[in-house]
Amino acid sequence: MSAASTARPFDWHRVALWSVLLLFALFFLVPMYVMLTTSLKDMAQIRDGNLLSLPTAPGFEAWSKAWSHACTGVDCSGLRPFFINSVLMVVPAVLVSTLIGAVNGYVLSKWRFPGSEMMFALMLFGVFMPMQVVLLPMSQILGWLGIASSIWGLILVHVIAGLPSTTLFFRNYYVGLPDELVKAAMLDGAGFWRIFWRIVLPLSTPITVVTLIWQFTNIWNDFLYGIVFSGAGSKPVTVGLNNLANTTTMVKEYNVDMAAAMIAALPTLLVYIVAGKYFVRGLTAGAVKG
Amino acid sequence: MNSTSSPVSAAQSEPPIPLGTRLAEWMPKLVLAPSFVIAFIFIYGLMAWNGYLSVSASRLLPNYEFVGLGQYVTLWESERWWVALKNLGIFGSLFIFFGMAIGLLLAILLDQKIRVEGALRTIYLYPMALSFIVTGTAWKWILNPGLGLEKVMHEWGFTTFTFDWLINPDRAIYTVVIAGVWQSAGFVMALFLAGLRGIDDSILKAAQIDGASLPRIYWRIIIPSLRPVFFSTLMILSHLAIKSFDLVMALTAGGPGFATDLPATFMYTMAFSRGQIGLGAASATIMLATVAAIVVPYLYSELRTKK
Numbered sequence: 401m402s403a404a405s406t407a408r409p410f411d412w413h414r415v416a417l418w419s420v421l422l423l424f425a426l427f428f429l430v431p432m433y434v435m436l437t438t439s440l441k442d443m444a445q446i447r448d449g450n451l452l453s454l455p456t457a458p459g460f461e462a463w464s465k466a467w468s469h470a471c472t473g474v475d476c477s478g479l480r481p482f483f484i485n486s487v488l489m490v491v492p493a494v495l496v497s498t499l500i501g502a503v504n505g506y507v508l509s510k511w512r513f514p515g516s517e518m519m520f521a522l523m524l525f526g527v528f529m530p531m532q533v534v535l536l537p538m539s540q541i542l543g544w545l546g547i548a549s550s551i552w553g554l555i556l557v558h559v560i561a562g563l564p565s566t567t568l569f570f571r572n573y574y575v576g577l578p579d580e581l582v583k584a585a586m587l588d589g590a591g592f593w594r595i596f597w598r599i600v601l602p603l604s605t606p607i608t609v610v611t612l613i614w615q616f617t618n619i620w621n622d623f624l625y626g627i628v629f630s631g632a633g634s635k636p637v638t639v640g641l642n643n644l645a646n647t648t649t650m651v652k653e654y655n656v657d658m659a660a661a662m663i664a665a666l667p668t669l670l671v672y673i674v675a676g677k678y679f680v681r682g683l684t685a686g687a688v689k690g
Numbered sequence: 691m692n693s694t695s696s697p698v699s700a701a702q703s704e705p706p707i708p709l710g711t712r713l714a715e716w717m718p719k720l721v722l723a724p725s726f727v728i729a730f731i732f733i734y735g736l737m738a739w740n741g742y743l744s745v746s747a748s749r750l751l752p753n754y755e756f757v758g759l760g761q762y763v764t765l766w767e768s769e770r771w772w773v774a775l776k777n778l779g780i781f782g783s784l785f786i787f788f789g790m791a792i793g794l795l796l797a798i799l800l801d802q803k804i805r806v807e808g809a810l811r812t813i814y815l816y817p818m819a820l821s822f823i824v825t826g827t828a829w830k831w832i833l834n835p836g837l838g839l840e841k842v843m844h845e846w847g848f849t850t851f852t853f854d855w856l857i858n859p860d861r862a863i864y865t866v867v868i869a870g871v872w873q874s875a876g877f878v879m880a881l882f883l884a885g886l887r888g889i890d891d892s893i894l895k896a897a898q899i900d901g902a903s904l905p906r907i908y909w910r911i912i913i914p915s916l917r918p919v920f921f922s923t924l925m926i927l928s929h930l931a932i933k934s935f936d937l938v939m940a941l942t943a944g945g946p947g948f949a950t951d952l953p954a955t956f957m958y959t960m961a962f963s964r965g966q967i968g969l970g971a972a973s974a975t976i977m978l979a980t981v982a983a984i985v986v987p988y989l990y991s992e993l994r995t996k997k
Binding site: 447535591620641679 | 714717718719721722725726728729730732733734735736737739740743752792795796799800802804810812813814815816817818819820821822823824825827828829830831832834837838839841842845872876877880881884929932933935936939940943953954957958961962967970971973974975977978981982985986989993
């Protein structure tokens with residue numbers, strides 16, 4: 401169809417198609433453009449120009465203020481401490497939840513036993529359940545464990561809450577690996593762990609990347625656990641950004657807000673730009689199984 | 691092998707199974723047990739615990755005195771809860787409708803052998819990599835009455851243009867819809883595009899040879915065959931809508947007043963800043979029941995068809 405239509409000199413269908421596609425591209429890009437340009441302006445340029453005008457004298461003052469001395473409530477040390485908390489939280493939480501997910505997926509696909517499918521189905525509900533139901537009891541448990549309001553508490557919650565998705569990802573991937581691989585290795589006398597380390601894990605690079613990116617994006621972007629389970633010294637960057645943007649003690653500095661939003665967005669955005677393919681695969685894997 | 695070497699088969703049929711072998715048999719279960727026990731406690735244990743809190747007298751602190759359905763009665767008599775439900779109705783239906791419509795449209799258009807498809811897909815989907823807090827902060831600035839969109843329109847000559855939805859109690863919930871659709875439409879596009887790519891080309895070719903027009907092919911053949919994708923997208927968007935929390939917190943913080951409260955922000959406010967733990971637990975239970983009513987049949991059918 402398109403081969404036949406491109407032969408015509410001027411194709412209205414093609415023009416309409418491209419206009420709609422580009423219009424939507426604009427719709428998705430403009431907020432990023434506004435964030436970026438606003439963050440490079442000072443307040444005078446913001447008042448003189450409008451949302452879409454380019455900065456007349458671009459500078460990084462708003463960025464450095466957002467990073468190191470913007471006020472979030474009473475505390476004025478910028479987004480940096482929150483950013484560091486997020487890094488400290490996200491690295492162990494992502495690694496541990498991915499590793500456990502890989503082992504769980506291995507058992508649920510290659511070492512099935514009576515009831516294992518049922519257990520998997522019960523686990524799957526954890527992907528969808530509204531986390532509001534765990535907030536109140538969990539804060540009490542973290543208190544008993546002595547890790548309430550600490551980064552350790554946040555790590556624990558993120559690892560447990562991430563298990564259903566990581567297990568789902570690895571299980572569905574391993575189901576696609578031929579069972580003969582495992583059977584042949586068993587005949588050669590390889591045991592449970594040996595097969596996992598030597599045969600299954602070396603074949604898992606794509607799904608491991610998908611899971612790492614998925615967990616990283618989710619945990620970095622989390623706000624609900626961050627605001628409920630963190631204390632003064634353990635708030636993640638999303639909570640820091642929200643506090644910063646909603647502080648009403650003085651004149652609103654929109655350029656600093658936008659710079660802070662950019663800083664909070666950069667890690668996941670970079671991952672998306674570098675490894676978008678794997679990110680999309682995670683999104684669709686979480687949705688359409690099998 | 692066994693028939694030729696008798697010592698091996700003799701060793702295998704030895705009555706007491708060596709400890710190593712028995713351990714090896716149990717290994718998969720042993721490995722699965724710790725994380726599954728913890729996850730099940732987390733999911734179902736805490737669910738039950740929250741359920742118990744919702745029938746207790748808890749206020750500022752958990753108090754396990756049983757009070758029956760008192761919290762639920764208070765909940766359904768609360769004007770704020772009804773506002774939250776009404777907002778969820780408005781937000782949920784518009785978010786799902788526009789998310790699906792834009793997502794499907796973009797997927798169909800991108801499927802027309804577009805040269806820079808990869809680049810466009812990247813642009814449509816990048817908001818999904820952002821935190822809702824980032825999205826909310828950005829849109830709060832864009833929709834700022836005064837310095838935001840309104841000023842742009844004024845400078846372009848539309849001097850009577852006003853856009854105060856963000857601070858207008860009757861309109862603020864629609865700003866949440868705008869930002870939510872902006873963030874999620876690309877995701878829906880990715881799901882539909884994956885579905886479109888899975889359709890058998892030969893059916894389309896046959897329809898074309900029969901002289902069916904392109905819109906007709908889409909309407910009669912392609913879109914009906916995307917039904918499973920519609921279904922799972924609907925599930926995903928509706929459970930996202932019910933759980934929506936971050937976006938409202940960043941964009942309007944539930945305000946003005948509590949005009950943009952959703953069940954999730956209602957629950958948070960009651961449980962963690964109003965000292966109404968029992969009421970918060972009751973609202974969380976209602977949210978759980980709603981999500982379960984949508985998701986459990988879906989999971990059931992997904993898992994059953996796979997066998």
